[in-house]
Amino acid sequence: MIRKKDGIHIYRDSHLVLDSRSSKGKTNFVSHAHSDHSPRKGGEVVCSNLTAEILRKRFNTDIQPADQPNIQLLESGHILGSSAALIDGEVLYTGDVSTRNRAYLDGFKPVKAEELVIESTYGIPAYTFPEQIQIEKQIQDWIEDTSGTVFLFAYSLGKAQKIQYLVEEVAERPIYAHSAVIEMNNVIEEHTDLSFRAEDMENQDLENSIVIVPSHLSRSDKIRRLVDRYSVKKAGFSGWAVKNSYNYRGGYDKTFPFSDHCDFNELVELVESVDPEKVYTHHGFDEAFASYLRKEKGFNARALKNNQTSLTEF
Numbered sequence: 089m090i091r092k093k094d095g096i097h098i099y100r101d102s103h104l105v106l107d108s109r110s111s112k113g114k115t116n117f118v119s120h121a122h123s124d125h126s127p128r129k130g131g132e133v134v135c136s137n138l139t140a141e142i143l144r145k146r147f148n149t150d151i152q153p154a155d156q157p158n159i160q161l162l163e164s165g166h167i168l169g170s171s172a173a174l175i176d177g178e179v180l181y182t183g184d185v186s187t188r189n190r191a192y193l194d195g196f197k198p199v200k201a202e203e204l205v206i207e208s209t210y211g212i213p214a215y216t217f218p219e220q221i222q223i224e225k226q227i228q229d230w231i232e233d234t235s236g237t238v239f240l241f242a243y244s245l246g247k248a249q250k251i252q253y254l255v256e257e258v259a260e261r262p263i264y265a266h267s268a269v270i271e272m273n274n275v276i277e278e279h280t281d282l283s284f285r286a287e288d289m290e291n292q293d294l295e296n297s298i299v300i301v302p303s304h305l306s307r308s309d310k311i312r313r314l315v316d317r318y319s320v321k322k323a324g325f326s327g328w329a330v331k332n333s334y335n336y337r338g339g340y341d342k343t344f345p346f347s348d349h350c351d352f353n354e355l356v357e358l359v360e361s362v363d364p365e366k367v368y369t370h371h372g373f374d375e376a377f378a379s380y381l382r383k384e385k386g387f388n389a390r391a392l393k394n395n396q397t398s399l400t401e402f
């Protein structure tokens with residue numbers, strides 16, 4: 089039995105809770121350290137060592153990675169440390185997932201499973217991204233062609249580091265970053281071979297520099313003042329950028345459809361590779377994606393809705 093409330097609950101021999109901020113089961117799994125998935129209390133959770141390190145740093149908890157032989161962790165290609173979970177060799181839970189190689193990160197390699205619980209953020213055909221190599225080239229070309237001060241708005245954990253990696257390859261200008269990004273750079277540098285050039289933007293002369301800023305601050309007063317002062321060009325990075333409305337919302341001069349999630353076609357390919365008997369979709373275009381899988385691909389698929397219980401029958 090599978091249920092969605094605060095996180096995904098799976099009832100097999102025991103109660104397993106996946107990516108919940110507050111619920112606790114007998115076993116608890118955290119796929120990655122983004123805040124919408126992260127437990128606020130400490131204790132033992134099944135997660136990768138890097139996810140545990142980042143969680144401890146971000147949320148000041150005493151999370152400890154637990155050993156759970158029934159759960160196999162598979163790198164999910166979303167951010168560093170992110171994992172999918174293969175439960176009892178039968179149920180595959182993707183967490184947030186990307187199958188494409190990006191910057192320094194390899195995409196998820198699907199495995200066979202009888203049941204699949206898959207995120208469906210971009211589960212409609214409108215969200216089809218260009219080839220990654222093309223997106224990354226466009227970002228680097230734009231950096232080289234845009235003079236003056238540029239602000240690059242990206243989620244502080246994951247996206248911000250990938251963007252820095254691409255920018256460092258081509259930019260000779262100084263690179264600065266917001267303290268929230270620097271903090272995440274530091275954790276990642278401590279636990280991987282990656283290193284980043286950016287220095288803290290606080291009290292710096294930002295003239296003719298590249299600045300990495302957390303995306304949620306794109307409309308904050310402090311950032312707006314800096315944007316005016318330095319006549320900043322602003323760029324945003326997200327899968328939502330395939331739609332023009334994303335530019336308007338963030339007030340960006342330029343956007344790139346650089347995503348840490350699968351696009352629609354990659355989601356379909358992922359399901360076909362896993363070849364499950366049952367598919368449960370959640371998040372984003374969950375209903376539309378399940379409906380597509382049923383009608384066009386013949387899968388037994390349905391969306392997991394809040395507080396609705398899915399027994400074995402569909």
Ligand SMILES: [Zn+2]
Binds near residue numbers: 120122166184
């Ligand atoms: Zn995420």
